[in-house]
Amino acid sequence: MKRYKVNICALYLACKDSRTPWYAKAFAAGVVGYALSPIDIIPDFIPVLGLLDDIVLIPFGIVLAIKMIPSQIWKDSKAKAEAVLNQNRPKNWMAGGIIIGIWLVLIALTVIAVVRTLKA
Numbered sequence: 001m002k003r004y005k006v007n008i009c010a011l012y013l014a015c016k017d018s019r020t021p022w023y024a025k026a027f028a029a030g031v032v033g034y035a036l037s038p039i040d041i042i043p044d045f046i047p048v049l050g051l052l053d054d055i056v057l058i059p060f061g062i063v064l065a066i067k068m069i070p071s072q073i074w075k076d077s078k079a080k081a082e083a084v085l086n087q088n089r090p091k092n093w094m095a096g097g098i099i100i101g102i103w104l105v106l107i108a109l110t111v112i113a114v115v116r117t118l119k120a
Helices: 002-016 022-036 049-068 071-087 093-119
Strands: none
Touching: 002 022, 002 049, 002 071, 022 049, 022 093
């Protein structure tokens, strides 16, 4: 579990690094956002499938993101993440607010699409 937290934090730090390619930043930001999001694609209360995203999707996304990031940037980001996590837990309320905002927009768009479909 600690390695998981270090990797998520390192991906976040790699996203902030100007040397990271834009496509790696975009993918890593998506992985970090989904990993920290309170909402899952498959709800946890569904037996077996509910834990699928935690066991398969997020680790797979982490591995893909790490492969997209140049090795020196990844080493630097991982070292910084380990140092940060050993000192204290980072709290970024802005990132949390953005993640929740994105989910709320997606839910609103889904509701609007369903209502329009039902009226037609």
